[in-house]
Amino acid sequence: MSTASGSNLNKVRDSAEAALSGLDDGALLLVGGYAGHHEPETLLQGVVDSGVGDLTVICPGGGPSLSRLVEAGLVRKLISSLPFNPREDSPVKRAWESRQLELEAQPTGVLAERIRAGGAGLGGVFLPTGAGTRFAEGQETREIDGREHVFQPAIRADFALLRASVADTLGNLIYSGTGRNWNPIMAMSARITVAEVDEIREPGGIDPEVVITPAIFVQRIFQRAS
């Protein structure tokens, strides 16, 4: 542990187990990543090791680490815009085909706006996306400025497991390339947001004009092994 503060404000955790404390069976989890890149690998392995189950996971970008959760049978339901590549074999595809895993598919932007709405304190938003398709079935619609919009309720989760490149000890985060992906909105929308990072700096070590996720959204930071 790099900081001396022993107070409750200390966000740095020295193990995945400590970073995941309080994660219980049946939790709703947001997990960052894009197409298997920039996964919070150590945290996801920590979930496997913890043995918590019956999880609902919203992860539009899962890869090998998410697959380990699925293979361990810890995930009851996975929500994504494209949970697996249909042209490739994968543990998620096999688990779904053998009915061990429930899947729900939503358009990328709908899922993103629902998560952002949760983080921004909104109850829900009206979006034109998917109007007239199966994605609007059973949902409230209304015409706004002559165009049909679909009501999309906000999503808030119990935990968000993210990966960032650099954090300061207060939890301000920056990302690298596609590492940004879903993280900024997921960070806003969970009761406990945990960031797995490559590097931890002292406050002031990141240019305040380029911080992407302000520390107020981050409860715990964990530095992965280099």
Place this chain on the structure above:
Amino acid sequence: MPGDRLDPQKIAQRAAQEIRPGEAAAIGTGIAAGISRAVPPGSGAWLLAESGAIGYRPATESALVDASGAPAEIIPGGVVVGTVDTAAMLSGGHAGVAFVEAAQVSARGDFVHWTTAETLSLAAPGFAVDMASGARRLVAVMTHAHDGGISRIHQQCSLPVDGVGCVSLIVTDIAVIGITESGLELLEVAAGWSADDVAAMTEAPLAVSGNLREMTFDVPKLPWPGKVYDSADEAVADIPDGAVVNVDGFGGPGGMAHYLMVALRDHGAKGLTMISNTAGIAQVARFGAPEGVTPIDHTILVENSQIGHAIATYPVSPSINRPSAFERAFLSGESTLEVSPQGTLAERLRSGGAGVGAFYTPTGVGTLLGEGKEQREINGRSYVLEQRILADFCIIRGHKADTLGNMVYKGTSRNFNPVMATAARTTIVEVDEIVQPGELDPEAIVTPGVFVNRIVKRPEGFSPYL
């Protein structure tokens, strides 16, 4: 005997001809992914990937990937953003064109994305529904028929569709087909294919263009459109009477588009709806301005009788003894006013830019600001429905812009600007410095150039005081 069927990269090359100068072109997966390899280096358009890239090209190894997960790098003048930002860019109508690999297309422009067709009991669309719903033009790239010869182009799709009436052009491995009000029109054929050959493989009536041509595969290198204007006067010259205008500024004098504000005053357009945080209080609040000078802010537009209506969060003077120009205009009946809570105003602007029609917020419930608005209980909490704002013009100040309009701010000059920039049809920015594409860190750009139409350099030493 017809000619060969084109390979997927040839389809991508023909499709890439549809990108226009300076626009954002959303690139999907499958065959569509090849478009990034078809566009010549240095071409003047942004390829948009849901992975968070605005302006990318293929690379060998990178922390950045494209929509398919293949390595990519940001072009000079490109920007790294989050997935929600790319989705909002599409939904808000800021992408000119999008390319999706379709498994089926109907004669009226419905389509089924390849991932939906290949995950039938799940029907997972990825980003396709967002692209279909948001892009101004949707191009479907696809093989014309299944290997057995069964057409993928139908009178009506047999699978659940990912978009209704949204495809405007189909590029296949044998033809290019336009979709019009009256149905399909064959525009181009691949070498060795006749109109009759294509019609025989198409399960819907196919009109033949009088201008039928053979498909070509050269992809032009596009010029970036010029956005830099010589003066603020030129940049605001076409703002008409009655326009809705976002005007930036928090308090003052930092972070206001003083140069553009003065130009808009001199231009003189009347009956404007002004959307802003204050409606001009710098002259009464002073904000540390020296004795004997008049700070420039929204007040100069109000005093010039240009503001017919304002939507603002703080439209009054901090002192009851020194009413602001807007308070006087309001009390005299010259201007009308809608007050919006500050966060609600920001969210309404973001909604305008992101294609959100309306949203439920808890802010203002049970207060005067919530009166007359639709109220709803969601999960035990009360919310009011608030409407988006979309302006005709936006004038804001940045710190630096590149010539494509990518911008960074400095301190409080960021304030409402990033959301205001997205929520106008024409966004005009005033910056201290204009640099070349590639000079701003793509990870640190706050407002992508996709949202910016005109750039002016604030003259050195331009005074924030009259």
